[in-house]
Amino acid sequence: MRKVILIVILSFCTQFAYSQEEIESDQTEKHIEKPAILGLRTTIYKVSDIEKARDWYAKAFETEAYFDAPYYVGFNIGRYELGLQPEEGPTGEKTESVIAYWGVEKIQEVYDRLLSLGATENEKPYNTGGEMMTATLKDPFGNVIGLIYNPYFKLKE
Numbered sequence: 001m002r003k004v005i006l007i008v009i010l011s012f013c014t015q016f017a018y019s020q021e022e023i024e025s026d027q028t029e030k031h032i033e034k035p036a037i038l039g040l041r042t043t044i045y046k047v048s049d050i051e052k053a054r055d056w057y058a059k060a061f062e063t064e065a066y067f068d069a070p071y072y073v074g075f076n077i078g079r080y081e082l083g084l085q086p087e088e089g090p091t092g093e094k095t096e097s098v099i100a101y102w103g104v105e106k107i108q109e110v111y112d113r114l115l116s117l118g119a120t121e122n123e124k125p126y127n128t129g130g131e132m133m134t135a136t137l138k139d140p141f142g143n144v145i146g147l148i149y150n151p152y153f154k155l156k157e
Helices: 002-030 050-060 107-116
Strands: 042-047 067-069 072-077 080-086 101-103 120-129 132-138 144-149
Touching (some): 050 072, 107 120, 107 132
Parallel strands (some): 101 144
Antiparallel strands (some): 067 072, 120 132
16 A cells, blocks of 8 residues: 555656646746847848849849838848848949858859849859859949858758
8 A cells, every 4th residue: 555655646746847847848938038139131232223223133133122112122032131222422432341142052153144134243153162152243333242152051940
């Protein structure tokens, strides 16, 4: 009889401890905070003529703008935003301090197609190591467009 009572008590304690773990686990999941930086969202190119730029980028990226206004044009490119904003004041040479690289599968084909649409050569496709390749061009408005083939990077779902 003592063995039966002991087994019942142990069984009860085990079930109670397991249910407490589930409750604590549920509470922990509810209180997990998102990181402060959520990831890249938008790359913005300043352009001298937003209507011409809208048309050029629609051809270049083979998609229509999801937002089209005189002060901003936005495209959804593979779940990232490419934005166009009108330049204010005189336009001069644009710096290359930060370059957004757009992922591609066939870098030479995309590079050649953008050249045929009026982009100018900046940095021909080259191997940066392993299978990774990058290239840069300038759009007709002087902005640097980066292209990258990177089989090592995968988006998290």
